Amino acid sequence: MTTITLTRPDLEKLLRIEDCFDAVTDAYKAVSDGRCVLPPVGYLDFASANGDCHIKYGHIQGDPTFVIKVATGFYDNPAQNLPSSNGIVLVLSAHTGQIEAILQDEGFLTDLRSGLGAAIATKALCRPNSKRVGIVGTGIQAGYQIRCLDNLMSEHALEFSVWGRSNDNMQQLSAKMQAHDIQIQMQPNLQELCENSDIILTTTPAKTPLVKSSWIKPGTHITASGADTPGKQELETDLVVRASLLALDKIDQCLDHGEVATAHALGVLPAENYVELGHVLAGTAPGRQHSSDITIADLTGLGSQDIAIAQVALGAYRQNRS
Amino acid sequence: MTTITLTRPDLEKLLRIEDCFDAVTDAYKAVSDGRCVLPPVGYLDFASANGDCHIKYGHIQGDPTFVIKVATGFYDNPAQNLPSSNGIVLVLSAHTGQIEAILQDEGFLTDLRSGLGAAIATKALCRPNSKRVGIVGTGIQAGYQIRCLDNLMSEHALEFSVWGRSNDNMQQLSAKMQAHDIQIQMQPNLQELCENSDIILTTTPAKTPLVKSSWIKPGTHITASGADTPGKQELETDLVVRASLLALDKIDQCLDHGEVATAHALGVLPAENYVELGHVLAGTAPGRQHSSDITIADLTGLGSQDIAIAQVALGAYRQNRS
Numbered sequence A, B: 001m002t003t004i005t006l007t008r009p010d011l012e013k014l015l016r017i018e019d020c021f022d023a024v025t026d027a028y029k030a031v032s033d034g035r036c037v038l039p040p041v042g043y044l045d046f047a048s049a050n051g052d053c054h055i056k057y058g059h060i061q062g063d064p065t066f067v068i069k070v071a072t073g074f075y076d077n078p079a080q081n082l083p084s085s086n087g088i089v090l091v092l093s094a095h096t097g098q099i100e101a102i103l104q105d106e107g108f109l110t111d112l113r114s115g116l117g118a119a120i121a122t123k124a125l126c127r128p129n130s131k132r133v134g135i136v137g138t139g140i141q142a143g144y145q146i147r148c149l150d151n152l153m154s155e156h157a158l159e160f161s162v163w164g165r166s167n168d169n170m171q172q173l174s175a176k177m178q179a180h181d182i183q184i185q186m187q188p189n190l191q192e193l194c195e196n197s198d199i200i201l202t203t204t205p206a207k208t209p210l211v212k213s214s215w216i217k218p219g220t221h222i223t224a225s226g227a228d229t230p231g232k233q234e235l236e237t238d239l240v241v242r243a244s245l246l247a248l249d250k251i252d253q254c255l256d257h258g259e260v261a262t263a264h265a266l267g268v269l270p271a272e273n274y275v276e277l278g279h280v281l282a283g284t285a286p287g288r289q290h291s292s293d294i295t296i297a298d299l300t301g302l303g304s305q306d307i308a309i310a311q312v313a314l315g316a317y318r319q320n321r322s
Helices: A008-014 A021-032 A108-125 A141-153 A169-176 A190-193 A237-242 A251-257 A259-265 A277-282 A302-321 B008-013 B019-031 B107-127 B140-152 B167-176 B190-195 B237-243 B251-257 B261-266 B277-282 B303-321
Strands: A004-007 A042-046 A050-058 A064-073 A085-093 A100-105 A132-136 A159-163 A184-186 A199-201 A220-225 A245-248 A274-276 A295-298 B004-007 B042-046 B051-060 B065-074 B087-091 B099-104 B132-136 B160-163 B184-186 B199-202 B221-224 B247-249 B274-276 B294-300
Touching: A004 A008, A004 A302, A008 A108, A008 A302, A021 A050, A021 A108, A021 A277, A021 A302, A050 A302, A050 B042, A050 B051, A050 B065, A050 B261, A064 A108, A064 A302, A064 B087, A085 B065, A085 B087, A085 B099, A100 A259, A100 A302, A100 B087, A100 B099, A108 A141, A108 A159, A108 A199, A108 A220, A108 A277, A108 A295, A108 B132, A132 B221, A141 A159, A141 A199, A159 A169, A159 A190, A169 A184, A199 B099, A199 B132, A220 B107, A237 A259, A245 A251, A245 A277, A251 A259, A251 A274, A251 B042, A274 A277, A302 B019, A302 B099, B004 B008, B004 B303, B008 B107, B008 B303, B019 B051, B019 B107, B019 B160, B019 B277, B019 B303, B051 B303, B065 B107, B099 B303, B107 B199, B107 B221, B107 B247, B107 B277, B107 B303, B132 B140, B132 B190, B140 B160, B140 B167, B140 B199, B160 B167, B167 B184, B184 B261, B199 B237, B221 B247, B247 B277, B251 B261, B261 B303, B274 B277
Parallel strands: A004 A100, A132 A159, A132 A199, A159 A184, A199 A220, A220 A295, A245 A274, A245 A295, B004 B099, B132 B160, B132 B199, B160 B184, B199 B221, B221 B294, B247 B274, B247 B294
Antiparallel strands: A042 A050, A050 A064, A064 A085, A085 A100, B042 B051, B051 B065, B065 B087, B087 B099
16 A cells, blocks of 8 residues: 655645535534544644644544544744744544655645534534624634634625734735635624624634623624633633533543633632533534524634544545546 | 655664663663653554554653654564564654654664663673673674674774574574674574673573573573563563572562563562662662672563653754764
8 A cells, every 4th residue: 555645735625615514514413422532632842942742532332443643833933034933634444544645735634624613513513594704813724613603604605804903914814815716804893793793703722711791692602712721811801601511522622722711710700601512513512592692612722623624635545446 | 944854774773782771771861760751652553453552751860862663563464575673763852842843764763772781681681791692582682792792892992692492593593693794603402502601692582581590600690572562471480580690670660560460479589689670870889799699680671761761862963964
């Protein structure tokens, strides 16, 4: 067997957003129903270079392959005109241990699966008549989330507005989305953005909550994906406590370092208000109950989605060749 | 920066045994003097396919690169005419996190560094006038250990004898060594092999001790490298207890699952009799004291040696190209 090597441009060509939703949805379910074996993440620290390396790996029972993802972040790289993120994804046979594919994705697969995951969570929990989407943040993840949600909820003819700290960043995101035939409005006032949205997607690495409870109307759905490590929080704790339903991608992770972590640590998070998202998607836990509910999806990132997206990529490559 | 990809044949051409000893010696020292960061080994089990996957990774402080090694063992593969071992080694920059090299070594680097490590331990602990080397086992590791020791102790004009369970296996090993200009005698009697050796190298996955204490003369040095997981043992516990000096490649690993593990578990391993091999090599712990001492090197395998050999390979590649 020859090992397949795919680069980022290969993967960008191979992976169509609409082909990935089923696998990423199943990846949520696999975590909640216990099919997914995900050992603790491996970690190396390079303090003197302001860098780190994470090794995520796992297997979804019954899958013919398993996946190992190596991701580095060296945060002084941009000063040398290098990207701060690097990485590689290995796909191995769960039957023979052979290395089936080396995906030199430069972080693309993680960016895409995060966008897909946010779109799936959002569609599952928002009001069916949702129309106006407010994006908080203008980074790479904002773009992926807009593209994925626009694709998944195309029949809604969603209207996108974005808030960012700088006009330049909003304009850049707008231009990027234009290239994908998606129009977005720039909204320099975060309060107005929140007050006028049916759906809010927060995508920032904020360490001080940006989104205030008083800005959020009944019926709003929020998908918060910025809090991926301890110390980050995008939503006011009051808002987290006020929500009718919190859908956590992985309960232990979210209680430890998700949007709900502060409320949990303070002992004010009602246990009856949160469920695991995979259970909602599988129909084994309730989702939104009333059109006036405020719902929040708290996404900290799942290794099972890295597995899923790598498998979709390899499958697409093989189908293209056959 | 372009990622360098090297295959097993590339690596076999690049790596000369004599160029690797310094790096592997330093890898022993780095573990003992605390320079080496080696997180716990990552592990995935594929029980239904009789397979497993180990992920070893680490960094030696001050090194410009760090290393991640993925190794799979799927023990039913030979029935499908596939090798049971597969793997890949990644070399990444400790300054930028970029992936400098992908080494598709198919286990070659592990085999070689184990052979190098055994030779280094053996030379450090054997009597200076050692001549006769007895090899227990005829597998891949037996071959690497013979080649590495012959190279490292070339001025001794060593004489090699081998014992194996089958004549065929002994003949095959003999033929392989002949191709490297090394003559080995076949010795179908293990007791005679042991009684007539100054140095004994044990290289089997035995779960019941093969080598009896009564067969070992004073002055013998033994390097035991078969016990790499719990339950394996090549040397009688009496022999382990009787030895004047036990040099362990990593004390915690060896007490857990090395040759000394049973003696330790039984509470009969004298704490004053064992030292860490890296300290012996650095001169900070005593080695052999008397020509009549029985010395044993207990090798369970060090991640630092995976790092070292990968770095030597990448260095050799770059030097060849410059």
